[in-house]
Amino acid sequence: MTSRTQDGTGPDPQGDLDDLVLHMADVGVRRGSTDLLKSVDWSVELDERWVILGGNGAGKTTLLRLAGAELHPTTGSVHVLGEQLGRVNVFELRTRIGFATAALAGRIPAEEKVIDVVVSAGYAVLGRWREQYDRLDTGRAEELLKAMGIGAFAERTFGTLSEGERKRTLIARALMTDPELLLLDEPAAGLDLGGREDLVARLTELALDPDAPATVLVTHHVEEIPPGFTHLLLLADGGVVAQGLITDVLTSENLSATFGQPLELERSGDRYFARRRG
Numbered sequence: 001m002t003s004r005t006q007d008g009t010g011p012d013p014q015g016d017l018d019d020l021v022l023h024m025a026d027v028g029v030r031r032g033s034t035d036l037l038k039s040v041d042w043s044v045e046l047d048e049r050w051v052i053l054g055g056n057g058a059g060k061t062t063l064l065r066l067a068g069a070e071l072h073p074t075t076g077s078v079h080v081l082g083e084q085l086g087r088v089n090v091f092e093l094r095t096r097i098g099f100a101t102a103a104l105a106g107r108i109p110a111e112e113k114v115i116d117v118v119v120s121a122g123y124a125v126l127g128r129w130r131e132q133y134d135r136l137d138t139g140r141a142e143e144l145l146k147a148m149g150i151g152a153f154a155e156r157t158f159g160t161l162s163e164g165e166r167k168r169t170l171i172a173r174a175l176m177t178d179p180e181l182l183l184l185d186e187p188a189a190g191l192d193l194g195g196r197e198d199l200v201a202r203l204t205e206l207a208l209d210p211d212a213p214a215t216v217l218v219t220h221h222v223e224e225i226p227p228g229f230t231h232l233l234l235l236a237d238g239g240v241v242a243q244g245l246i247t248d249v250l251t252s253e254n255l256s257a258t259f260g261q262p263l264e265l266e267r268s269g270d271r272y273f274a275r276r277r278g
Contacts, residue, residue, distance in 0.1 A: 017079045017082055018082040019045070019046075020043050020044065020045060020079065020082075021044045021045065021046055021048075021080075021081060021180065021181050021214040022042065022043060022044035022067055022078075022079070022080060022181070022214075022216075023042075023043045023044075023077075023078075023079040024040055024041060024042045024043070024066065024073075024076065024077070024078050024079075025041055025076050025077050026039055026040075026041060026075065026076040026077075027039075027040040027041075027042075027066065027073045027075065027076035027077070027078060028040070028073060028074050028075040028076055029059075029062050029066070029071065029073055029074050029238075030074040030075075035238050036059050036062045036238055037059045037062055037063060037066075037073075037238045037239075038238045038239050039076075039239060039240075040059075040063065040076070040239070040240055041240070042063075042233060042240070042243065044181075044214055044216065044231075045214070046214050047210075047214070048214055048230050048231050049207045049214070049215045049216075049217075049228060049229040049230050049231065050214075050215070050216045050217070050229065050230070050231045050232070050233060051216075051217050051218075051219060051225050051229050051231070051232050051233070051246070052064065052216060052217070052218045052219075052232075052233045052235060053218075053219055053220070053222065053225075053232060053233070053234055053235070053258065054220070054234060054235035054236055054241075054258055054259075055220065055236065055258070055259050055260075056220070057237075058235040058236050058237065058238070058258075059235050059237075059238040059239075060218045060235055061185060061218065062238075063218075063233075063235065064101075064183050064185055064216065064218050066078050066085070067080060067097075067181070067183055067216060068080075068094065068097055068099045068183050069085060069088075069090040069093045069094050069097065070090075070094075070099075072085050072086055073085065080093060080097070080181070081093065081096055081097075081180055081181060095177065096177075096179055096180045096181065097179050097180070097181045097182075097183065098121075098173075098174030098175055098176075098177065098179035098181070098182040098183065098213065099174055099183045099185075100167070100170040100171050100173070100174040100182075100183070100184050100185065100187060101170075101183075101185040102185065102186065102189065103185075104126075104170060105166050105167075105170060107126050108126055108158050109126075109158070109159075110157065110158060110159025111157050111158075111159060112126075112157060112158045112159075113154070113155060113156070113157060113158070114145065114150070114153050114154050114155070114156050114157070114158055114161065114169055115138065115141055115142065115145070115154040115155065117158055117169055117170075117173055118141040118144060118145060118169065118172045118173045118176050119133050119137050119138055119140075119141040119176065120173075121173045121174070121176035121177055122137055122176055122177055140176065141154075141172070141176060142154060144172035144175050144176060145168075145169070145172050147172070147202070147205075148168035148169070148171055148172045148202055149168060149198060149202060150165050150168050150169065150172075153165060153169075162195075163190045163191060163195070164191045164192075164195035164198070164199065167187050167188070167190075167191065167199065168199065168202070170187075171184065171187060178213075179213050180213055180214070181213055181214050181215075181216070182212070182213045182214070182215040182216070183215075183216050184203075184215065184216070184217040184218065185218045186218050186219055186220070187199060187203070187217065188200065188219065188221075188224040189220075196223075196224065200224065200226045201226075203217070203226040203228075204226040204227045204228045205228075206228075207226055207227070207228030207229050207230075208228040215229075217229065221274075222250065222255070222265065222272040222273065222274045223271070223272065223273055223274075225246070225250075225271075225272055227269075227270035227271065228270075229246060230245065230246060231243070231244065231245060231246060231249075232244070232245075232246045232249045232250055234249065234254055234255075234257075234258045235258070236257065236258045236259070236260070241254060241257050241258045242254045242257075242258075250265065250272060251265060252264055252265040252277075255274055256277075261276060262276065262277040262278065263275065263276060263277060264276070264277045
């Protein structure tokens with residue numbers, strides 16, 4: 001793995017972009033007179049698991065949408081899986097990316113069976129219609145649901161699931177196509193303590209699996225960072241505060257700068273906790 005410095009520098013931009021899962025150079029996203037992102041340089045390698053951490057309005061979801069080829073930059077260049085946005089068919093590119101987001105949950109029919117929510121990812125559709133799935137597809141979907149701890153809910157309808165069960169269903173769906181890049185947008189948001197801890201444990205298993213795809217997870221809270229994640233990008237007001245190895249970047253000073261108030265970071269084993277200083 002390549003450690004990155006806190007000033008935002010990374011691998012040589014003239015290097016082989018095919019070796020990088022993600023590469024962003026001087027990226028900005030502007031809507032009207034507002035800069036959602038500004039001057040972002042960021043690269044992700046194949047064996048890395050990244051956390052994007054920042055407050056509301058920091059630009060986290062915008063950055064993730066760029067990584068998911070759902071958005072084009074206003075300035076700068078974005079390469080995803082070796083392809084430059086603006087010069088590639090994004091619909092084909094998206095088939096190589098697993099993306100779990102709360103926005104997707106709102107588009108899934110409440111009456112859809114959980115097993116169908118997962119297996120239909122192979123057809124890039126929401127809501128089973130006339131597609132016929134073979135046993136290989138359904139078997140993989142069942143294994144993914146089991147890995148997420150909800151194998152017993154395969155025949156339940158999506159609308160009957162709890163918030164935590166829906167989040168885990170969406171992660172299983174994101175993994176269904178064996179993606180080269182996995183993007184998780186606030187997977188622990190809205191979960192109670194038990195649900196959060198169960199999800200963190202399952203994401204730790206995924207992060208430690210050498211066959212798992214490169215992964216980027218967005219969160220507001222250091223408590224939601226699963227052990228096994230290797231790198232951290234801190235965002236504030238659309239700009240990078242710091243980035244690099246979690247052990248180097250996650251400090252009280254950087255956290256305070258990110259959230260604009262004095263924060264004290266504590267570590268217990270492989271988990272992190274933060275509170276306001278004083």
